Amino acid sequence: MGRWLLLEDLKGLDDAALLLLRLVVGSFLAWGVWDNITSAEHMATFVAFLTKFGFPAPHMMAPLSVGVQFACGAAFVMGLLTRWAGLLCAVNFLVAIVMVDHTLGVRGSFASACLVVIGLYLAAHGPGRFALDPLLSRRLG
Template sequence: MRIVEVLTLPFLSRGSDAALLLMRLTVGSFLIFGVWDNITSTERMAEFELFLAKFGFPLPKLMAPLSVWAQFACGVAFILGFATRWAGLICAFNFVVAIAMVDHHQGIRGSFPSACLLVIGLYLATHGPGRLALDSLITPRTLGTR
């Protein structure tokens, strides 16, 4: 093995589709888990509306369910690998807003989870879901899913 191979570990690229699948499943599940209580409980959704109002969001009665359902849809899309690039853009936008309106008050540590979701959304929007995804079944090979 050459020194460059020792330093760069090119053989690991063979697992990139599996790693992307694991990331999509993990993040998608996290997004769904994070909003499930708002979807299944009117009381929790009302609490979220009040939370948004407290931080100065316009139209919190509209913005709360919009954010919740966007996160849920992104989670499902990530898990399935379907419309992944759109889901990545929506996820990134949602968490840019979260950072700008709420999380920045908590500093870097408080903003970190949202920042990670922002970056993951951007990554999936720009790179796609990998071959182990529904998108790869409908994407012509010339466009690729990566």
């Protein structure tokens, strides 16, 4: 009765659930900045946005943030250097909360807060079995 009540049999799906989490979040992160990568106009709009919110060196910070977000997304999808990507994702979206989203209240900060937590979870837990990190780990010894 206890196994059923606690759904303990679902534990066998943890690697598949991690894969799904990584694919969904990673794809969203990459998709979210693709317009900035492919359009100078969109990047200029992002630079103006960062300027409005008082970011230092917005002309450098905009492409850095876009690059970090895209790299984290790609890393999550592949399960490659996942712990590093998780830390970078958490820092990137913590900065977003501190500099911008806090002005939007709890609801407005929720998406960024979720990405901080997901980043920290992946940094602490790793990508699971269905990833490139385990292959890299075996290769590096």
